[in-house]
Amino acid sequence: MNGNSYPSKxxxxxxxxxxxxPGIGSRxxxxxxxxxxxxxxxxxxxxxxxxDRLADEVRYxxxxxxxxxxxxCPVCSDQRxxxxxxCVVENVRDVMSIEDTGQYHGxxxxxxxxxxxxxxxxPSDIAIAPLIDRLRVSDAGVEVILALSGDVEGETTxxxxxxxxxxxxxxxxxxxxxxxxxxxxxxxxYADSLTLGRSIINRCEFKP
Amino acid sequence: MNGNSYPSKxxxxxxxxxxxxPGIGSRxxxxxxxxxxxxxxxxxxxxxxxxDRLADEVRYxxxxxxxxxxxxCPVCSDQRxxxxxxCVVENVRDVMSIEDTGQYHGxxxxxxxxxxxxxxxxPSDIAIAPLIDRLRVSDAGVEVILALSGDVEGETTxxxxxxxxxxxxxxxxxxxxxxxxxxxxxxxxYADSLTLGRSIINRCEFKP
Numbered sequence: 001m002n003g004n005s006y007p008s009k010x011x012x013x014x015x016x017x018x019x020x021x022p023g024i025g026s027r028x029x030x031x032x033x034x035x036x037x038x039x040x041x042x043x044x045x046x047x048x049x050x051x052d053r054l055a056d057e058v059r060y061x062x063x064x065x066x067x068x069x070x071x072x073c074p075v076c077s078d079q080r081x082x083x084x085x086x087c088v089v090e091n092v093r094d095v096m097s098i099e100d101t102g103q104y105h106g107x108x109x110x111x112x113x114x115x116x117x118x119x120x121x122x123p124s125d126i127a128i129a130p131l132i133d134r135l136r137v138s139d140a141g142v143e144v145i146l147a148l149s150g151d152v153e154g155e156t157t158x159x160x161x162x163x164x165x166x167x168x169x170x171x172x173x174x175x176x177x178x179x180x181x182x183x184x185x186x187x188x189x190y191a192d193s194l195t196l197g198r199s200i201i202n203r204c205e206f207k208p
Numbered sequence: 209m210n211g212n213s214y215p216s217k218x219x220x221x222x223x224x225x226x227x228x229x230p231g232i233g234s235r236x237x238x239x240x241x242x243x244x245x246x247x248x249x250x251x252x253x254x255x256x257x258x259x260d261r262l263a264d265e266v267r268y269x270x271x272x273x274x275x276x277x278x279x280x281c282p283v284c285s286d287q288r289x290x291x292x293x294x295c296v297v298e299n300v301r302d303v304m305s306i307e308d309t310g311q312y313h314g315x316x317x318x319x320x321x322x323x324x325x326x327x328x329x330x331p332s333d334i335a336i337a338p339l340i341d342r343l344r345v346s347d348a349g350v351e352v353i354l355a356l357s358g359d360v361e362g363e364t365t366x367x368x369x370x371x372x373x374x375x376x377x378x379x380x381x382x383x384x385x386x387x388x389x390x391x392x393x394x395x396x397x398y399a400d401s402l403t404l405g406r407s408i409i410n411r412c413e414f415k416p
Contacts, residue, residue, distance in 0.1 A: 007274050007275055007276045007282055007283070007303065007304075008266065008276050008277045010258075010262045010266055010277060011262060011275055011300070013258040013262070014259050014261070016258070017254065017255045017258035017259060018255075018259070020255065021243060021244075022239070022240070023236070023240075031301065032230070032231075033259075033262060034299055035229065035230050036259060036263060037263070037266060044259060045260060047259070048257075048259050048260050049256075050221040050222045050225035051222050051225060051226070051244060051252060052252065052256050053218055053221070053222070054218045054219060054221070054222040054244065054252075055244060055247075055252035055253070056249060057218055058216065058218055058219070058245060059216075066215050067218075067245065073215050075215070092215060093239065093242055096214070096215075099213070112246075113246070
């Protein structure tokens with residue numbers, strides 16, 4: 001047995017499969033594989049079948065493209081929510097984060113990705129066209145909140161969507177974005193200057 | 209949809225399955241589940257089947273209890289290795305770490321766990337009896353290197369094995385353990401006092 005070699009091909013295959021996940025290196029993957037080996041095999045099959053079923057049976061809401069189990073997701077089918085406010089997010093994780101705040105009562109549009117030329121993801125690879133179609137057929141005024149991340153990909157995607165919306169030529173569609181600034185409880189001393197600068201530019205009325 | 213709830217039961221099941229792995233919290237599990245959803249389903253099935261096959265088809269060397277694909281592992285079947293030196297380790301990960309050093313040419317005995325009353329793991333749950341049997345039938349002198357971790361469980365297991373070996377009443381079996389002390393390149397200033405103390409007690413001849 002040479003250094004760095006595995007005594008078993010089955011083990012090597014499993015470690016390679018696990019380390020293909022983002023953020024899991026080969027050492028962690030080996031630790032996880034050995035953990036799984038220590039489990040009764042029914043537990044391992046329960047683990048793998050939950051993942052297989054997710055891949056095979058998952059559906060997407062035909063309105064907002066969110067992962068769901070039915071044709072329409074729980075948010076879109078909830079009549080108590082404000083269907084004239086539409087929050088555009090990258091993925092279902094962002095939906096869950098926003099739902100956790102308890103501050104949002106509108107609906108969503110899930111892009112399922114972000115424009116990223118470096119990863120070969122263009123505007124047609126994510127659900128931008130369905131968003132524009134959705135806005136085109138809306139008869140009342142709509143507010144679109146672009147809730148994408150603040151990095152280059154997020155900004156590019158926001159700008160692309162903004163231009164597409166503008167090209168609809170509708171003056172009853174408002175486009176907004178998330179406020180950015182210092183976090184609550186943040187110390188000025190430790191804030192990065194870009195964030196602090198934006199906090200000054202976007203200063204708002206002091207309401208004690 | 210309430211805060212902290214999932215829009216899909218399939219997603220929730222997969223996230224729960226993934227977060228059952230050690231060191232993976234529910235946020236990381238959600239990130240991994242969403243990553244898997246973004247993959248073609250063949251890739252996901254390749255991932256899960258590698259894990260299923262590991263659980264179903266893995267074998268253990270009948271001599272040293274190491275994970276392997278055949279009846280006897282590559283180390284035990286290698287006649288160039290020193291079969292009179294036997295390194296006792298917790299699991300195959302430790303074997304791979306020791307093999308990576310390139311400094312060991314003996315064979316192994318893999319316990320497959322460590323005595324840990326808190327986890328309900330006693331001496332009979334790990335491969336101690338096969339180790340003692342293996343020593344009992346050995347006709348030549350043997351050196352047993354106890355290469356277990358330095359925590360309470362490791363020390364307990366080492367001590368238990370030592371007593372079992374002593375009870376064989378053989379004076380041609382030597383028991384040794386790994387040297388412990390400061391790591392190479394370690395600064396005295398930052399060493400914990402237990403390690404530094406052991407480094408002084410176990411000091412060795414200076415050979416420039």
